[in-house]
Structures are given as structure tokens and as C-alpha cells.
Amino acid sequence: MKHLLATLLLGTALTTACNRAQPETATEPAAPAPLPGPDLMALTDSGGVAERLILAYGQQYPASEVIMHTRLGDMRIRLYDDTPLHKANFLLLSRKGVFDETVFHRVVKDFAIQGGNSNFRTIDMKEYHLKPEIRPEHFHKYGALAMARYDGAQNPGKLSSNNDFYIVQGKKMSAAEAKASSSRPLTPEQIKAYTTSGGTPGLDGEYTVFGEVVEGLEVIDKIANEPLDPYNWPKKDVCIKMEVVEPQK
Numbered sequence: 001m002k003h004l005l006a007t008l009l010l011g012t013a014l015t016t017a018c019n020r021a022q023p024e025t026a027t028e029p030a031a032p033a034p035l036p037g038p039d040l041m042a043l044t045d046s047g048g049v050a051e052r053l054i055l056a057y058g059q060q061y062p063a064s065e066v067i068m069h070t071r072l073g074d075m076r077i078r079l080y081d082d083t084p085l086h087k088a089n090f091l092l093l094s095r096k097g098v099f100d101e102t103v104f105h106r107v108v109k110d111f112a113i114q115g116g117n118s119n120f121r122t123i124d125m126k127e128y129h130l131k132p133e134i135r136p137e138h139f140h141k142y143g144a145l146a147m148a149r150y151d152g153a154q155n156p157g158k159l160s161s162n163n164d165f166y167i168v169q170g171k172k173m174s175a176a177e178a179k180a181s182s183s184r185p186l187t188p189e190q191i192k193a194y195t196t197s198g199g200t201p202g203l204d205g206e207y208t209v210f211g212e213v214v215e216g217l218e219v220i221d222k223i224a225n226e227p228l229d230p231y232n233w234p235k236k237d238v239c240i241k242m243e244v245v246e247p248q249k
Helices: 004-011 046-060 085-096 175-181 188-198 217-223
Strands: 065-070 073-079 103-108 113-115 144-146 164-169 209-215 241-245
Touching: 004 241, 046 085, 046 113, 065 217, 073 085, 073 217, 085 209, 103 217, 113 217, 175 188
Parallel strands: none
Antiparallel strands: 065 073, 065 241, 073 209, 103 113, 113 164, 144 164, 144 209
């Protein structure tokens, strides 16, 4: 179960028509002004271009929270300041509308709900990766937001996907179970979280956790309880609509 997010999900063919634009009419409205930030087609791993542009974007257009709207309710998510690359990337793709064309495409009850990827996207972008920002104080408690990645020999640097994220549901466990599951020492605070709220300590130290749900935790459970097809995809799509909580000027 530990590597399910990486090995099974990133390679899954995804199709969804969530939030797609309506067919063109005889009279088309004027094209909207380009959104600020780098062209997504310019983001590439070559020469560290993506990292440089994304970090600069995060400094120029800061924000700390997003609201993820779904048919089962909304989740308010706080993004961590000490994972600046993952934070800025998530804000960029949220503002550009990338996540609005996706669904929660993989749901494993008592483990995690995963979304953010689609092969039906109308927004052009290249595949690039994010350097890990794995910090011991950020862990896979109930409601944690993290990035999926490929695992094993093909990704020894633990580079994150650019758009495939997951939110932890997990389950409550004893202190002994939490310690045995984690590959790194747990603090008293982390043990308390795993025993009282739950989580997936087996993922700690392996994937970058860069935020957490601060309102709407019950939505995670609602999505996790949806009827699923044989591939763990909800039979009725749970579409995503992202809203960045812009800082007051």
C-alpha cells in the first residue's frame, strides 16, 4: 500500500470532461486577457527552467490558501511557506485552471484520495518535475496535502509530479503501530495526531507534504465513501474547481 500512489496512479490513463468549455456559438466573446505567470509550455526540467520560473512566480504572486470546490462540499487548504516550490506550483496551476479540468481519479478508503491529472485537458502544458521538499515537521496526518511521484529506480531523487496530488484520509492507529509504520522517528505531536485523527505514517519521508485541509475535512470522508469502479475511480465523477484565496491588498 505504501507505494500505491506512485506506481499505480501516475501511469493511469485518465479521461474526464469536468468543467469543459461549452461548444462554440456563432458569436464568440472576446478572448480573456492572459493570466499572469509563466507560459505553462515554457516549464521544463531542462536547465532548471521550471524551478526558476515557478519560484519567481510564487514571490510575485503570493497566496497561502486555496478552496477546492466539489459536488460533495468544499475543502479549504493552507499551503506551507517552507515548501515554496510546491506551494508556488500549486498556486500557478490553480490560477491557470489546470485542476478545473480534472477529477478525483483514484480513491482508496482509509488511505488517500488522489486528483489533479487528466489526459482530456484542453490547457497545453509540458511534463516537468518538482524537487522534493520533504521536511520532518510535515507528515501524513489526516487532511495532509502531498504530491504523488514515480517510485523506485526510475526516480531515485524522489522528484514530485507537477500536477498529481493526493489528500490523506488514513485511519487511527496505536502509537506502536504508527512508530512501526514510519521510516523516520515520530515526535509526540505526530504520534498524537496518528492516534487521535489518523493518517498514513508509512508515507512519511517519501513524499512531499506541502499543505493541509483546515476546513472541510468531512469532504475527504464523503469522497472516500463514494461507490467505485474496479479501478478505484468514483462511479460518479467528483470534479474539482479550484479557487485561490487572494491576499488582501
